[in-house]
Amino acid sequence: MKRLPTSVRWQVFLRSFAIQGSWNYRTLQGSGFAYALMPVLRWVYSDTERLQDAVIRHSTLFNAHPYLAGIALGAVARMEMDGEDPALIERFKTALRGSLGTLGDRIVWAGWRPACVLLGLVVLLSTSSAFMGVTSFLIVYNAGHLRLRWWALRIGFDGGRQVGELLRDAPLTRWHGFVVTTAAFLLGTALPLIAAGALTENRLDLPWLALPAAAAVAGWFMGTAARLPALVLLAVVTIAGFLVHVVS
Numbered sequence: 001m002k003r004l005p006t007s008v009r010w011q012v013f014l015r016s017f018a019i020q021g022s023w024n025y026r027t028l029q030g031s032g033f034a035y036a037l038m039p040v041l042r043w044v045y046s047d048t049e050r051l052q053d054a055v056i057r058h059s060t061l062f063n064a065h066p067y068l069a070g071i072a073l074g075a076v077a078r079m080e081m082d083g084e085d086p087a088l089i090e091r092f093k094t095a096l097r098g099s100l101g102t103l104g105d106r107i108v109w110a111g112w113r114p115a116c117v118l119l120g121l122v123v124l125l126s127t128s129s130a131f132m133g134v135t136s137f138l139i140v141y142n143a144g145h146l147r148l149r150w151w152a153l154r155i156g157f158d159g160g161r162q163v164g165e166l167l168r169d170a171p172l173t174r175w176h177g178f179v180v181t182t183a184a185f186l187l188g189t190a191l192p193l194i195a196a197g198a199l200t201e202n203r204l205d206l207p208w209l210a211l212p213a214a215a216a217v218a219g220w221f222m223g224t225a226a227r228l229p230a231l232v233l234l235a236v237v238t239i240a241g242f243l244v245h246v247v248s
Contacts (some may be wrong), residue, residue: 041054068103075160113141119136
């Protein structure tokens with residue numbers, strides 16, 4: 001099997017950002033999937049008719065988390081290069097899409113994004129600068145999200161139809177646990193700063209430093225065991241404290 005040129009991989013990677021650009025209720029991400037895969041299909045199929053058939057096959061129903069869709073893109077690209085049966089490729093896509101959606105929602109929407117929001121909030125409270133808070137969120141969040149997109153595409157290319165085995169050995173669970181623990185630490189740091197009004201006139205009142213430190217330590221060791229009522233209570237207190245701080 002010929003090695004896929006690096007330029008083609010980069011084209012697929014860049015096109016994967018538009019995988020939801022033509023989202024619709026009939027094929028969901030199907031059209032975007034075919035668009036992102038097009039550079040590989042053009043490289044594999046020199047015959048126009050076979051290329052058209054391949055594009056039609058990959059324009060059917062597909063849906064996954066946009067950051068992890070690269071796993072399916074890379075794996076399907078590898079299978080097309082290996083000359084796998086089109087029916088097998090379609091069954092593979094069907095089996096993979098649900099898992100990628102669930103995994104991505106858990107890792108990104110319920111882990112990475114909240115952690116980055118809390119980081120931006122802590123920076124905002126520490127510097128009293130909205131610019132620094134927003135900038136820190138955008139830099140850290142996008143650094144992680146771009147790294148995840150590239151990793152997903154690479155592991156798909158490397159694994160092909162055996163990508164499931166690579167995913168089982170991937171450190172996603174450990175990484176997710178670290179992100180959730182860090183988010184709990186950041187929440188423990190931010191909550192006292194907001195609720196107690198510790199940040200006043202660009203100056204951090206020294207007597208309140210013990211509260212963020214204690215809450216941060218508690219969040220680090222106990223945050224992952226928190227249940228929904230505790231999280232709701234923390235959110236309510238956070239919002240109330242923020243409003244009190246703004247009004248005062």
